Amino acid sequence: MNAISRLTVAGLAGLAAALAFVPAYAQQQDVVFLSTQLRPIEEAQKVREVILKGFPGKVTYLVEEPPQFDVRMRAEGQAGRRTVSLAGALHGELSALQPSGDLQAIDDIAAKVKDRGIPANLMELGRFGTGKQVYIPWMQATYIMVANKKALQYLPPGADIDSLTYDQLEAWGKAMTDKAGKRLIGFPAGPKGLMPRFFEGYLYPSFTGGVVTTFRSPEAEQMWTKFAALWKYVTPNSTSYDFMQEPLMGEEVWVAFDHVARVKEALVQMPQDFVTFPAPAGPKGRGYMPVIAGLAIPTGAPNRDGAVALIEHLTKPQTQIVTAAEVGFFPVVKAELPADLSPGIKLIASAVAKTQNAPDALPALLPVGLADKGGEFNKVYFDAFQRIVLRGEPVKEVLEAQAGVLKGIMEATKAPCWAPDKPSQGACPVQ
């Protein structure tokens, strides 16, 4: 008996020690900076060694995948034992934490960084429609198209790669399939891919001029029919792709759409093999989605002063330029990018600039006010895609059914419309 209970005691002691270890690294004077962005080891090292260089205090930079980030932030709040002083995450990830009260108001910091020149519409996003600043914009990115140079010979005659239309993309796909003998367009429609953003920020705005209000419009029906036609030239492996950089490097696909951070490796490693360009345009314009990462301070942060100083450091124009050069996320403040960027980052920067400055550019904001229903919102669009394009169900029926789900989400969250939908009184209506 003694031996066994000793074992049990030892086990429990081990467990207790493991639990006690968690906050042990959070020394009082440290700023624990927890981020869902810049997670890969090389990028995290860049943050620690380059981006945070010159910051006077000591920072513990930790990364966490979005779901674990969410759980940790909530759990620390519920336990009343906060270790994280600064949280860096995407707009949508932070918005999920706002209703639970895990993020504090930081209007004082908003006033402090006023002279940085962060555009008013970005600051507005950081308020989640609450009137109080919840996060300070940190860095931005968007989605671009990347093509292998071998694909360029099949571009339809007369098409300008920097102002493609969806019709031309389809013709291009057809030409590649016919001549090269396989389907060479790729989309990130895998389990961790960002495909829903393509529907919300690109396809829907380009074809219907809206995202929510126009969900089951006649234009949306035409759009899905069109996209199903384009999908004939898309590799069926797409439903396994999470990041497009590997299939691009392995030449499994020649033309791909993805978030800049998810094609960066291909562009940095083989800049001479690829061209970059904006996503195509539809009848209503060239929809595109700016992606914003923000910095927020959790409620009860152990080192608020350190976090404030860190926000000031990270939003300095000089730091923002270094961030762009090192990890490919672009400044949210007024800052000139240096001319000597690496060729890969230059490819990204040029496509981003071409997207933003396109005459028919139609910015589609990230969903605002969905709180923790962001995942279900994405599911509405992805389910529509699965049913219409992959399973061949009738367009109208699917849109009717999915519109019901969408309506439920909008009414439950009372989220007002965001661009490009017209502003609404109360919950954004599904027409």
Next chain:
Amino acid sequence: MSGRSRFLPYLLLAPSVLFLAALFVVPLVETIAISFSDNGAPTLDHYRRMAGDLNFWPAVKNTFLLVVTVVPLQVAIALGMASMLQKLPRGRDLVLWIWTIPLGVSDLAAGLVWLALLQERGYLNSALAALGLIDGPTQWLTYETPGTLFVGILLAEVWRATAIVFIILVAGLQLIPKEYREAAEIFGASPWTTFRRITLPLLKPSLQTALILRTVLAFEVFAVVYAIAGRNFPVLVGEAYVWQRDNQAYGVAAAYAVLIVVISLAATVVYLRVLRSRTEERS
């Protein structure tokens, strides 16, 4: 002294009982509670949403399809392997050791290994191309090729989890006294008769254990499928994961979890009834 010994067994069991209660019963009760409530109010909404989802019936179908193909296949293969092992005069330990290697591989790793074999630029295609059987990279694992996708998952599951059945059956076979078989031989029973009349009935308790274990685990199949098929082959646990992680709808995820528990329990009860061994029947 006697008082102490009466309580001793309970004392010894207490830590493990408490441990299981804290880490199994409590979460189970909470999961059931989450699945039936929405902001504190009782509801069946999560179950309605689960059943109404586009992936629900495919997930049910795929999971059952896997169970009814993988489990019998594994039991048959494991029986064959265990019987062959019995006949080995020498080197039994080495063969046993090699056959049980997959036991030490995590299921996600096993899935990734098979993905590396079967994917478009995998070893299978390289081999087939070298033999001149295919022209170029062929896709086996997409939503357009559900047949080969299923076979791929089946192969991986059989490869990964047959060893556990095998181990249990080997242990069971070793418990059968040699005298029975020797007696059968003396009376001129054929090997097949010996197997059917002696080995199989005496192996029943082990078979029952193996079947329950494998079936319950097969209903919980996830990592292998996730690695090989992603979202192309929905299964129940995978859907629970997606609802929890991607959709952040914990109620629906909990509903899936409860469904899986119910199915596993039902399967266990069925096995316990159907395969009741004679000693149990008597007592």
